Amino acid sequence: MLFVTIQELEAAINYWRSQSPSEGDELRLCPEASALAKPYALMIVQGAQRVPVDVLDDMARSAIQQFQKIA
Template structure:
């Protein structure tokens, strides 16, 4: 089983926030950042340090996969 850590999920959210900043007075997250924000919030509430990839929604899996493809250019851990 493959897992994603809370730190890696946070890095992916930050990646998407730089690629597509929040918009409007409400500061709405992009589709990708929003898809990753829900499991991230649940992990914080539950005190979890990692989550099985299979637990991510389809949109979150797509956002995660695209982040993985581009993180070397972005700079892992930023």
């Protein structure tokens, strides 16, 4: 089973935010950063340091995998 760490999620969120900055009056995140922000927030609340990749939804899994290819 593959895992993604909270540090990797944070780096991926920052990467996607730099690629597609927040927009609109509400400063809406791009779809990739938004998808990664949900598991990131849960990990913070739960005090988790890593999460299995297979529990991520399709968008979050795709965003982290694309980031990992680049990083």
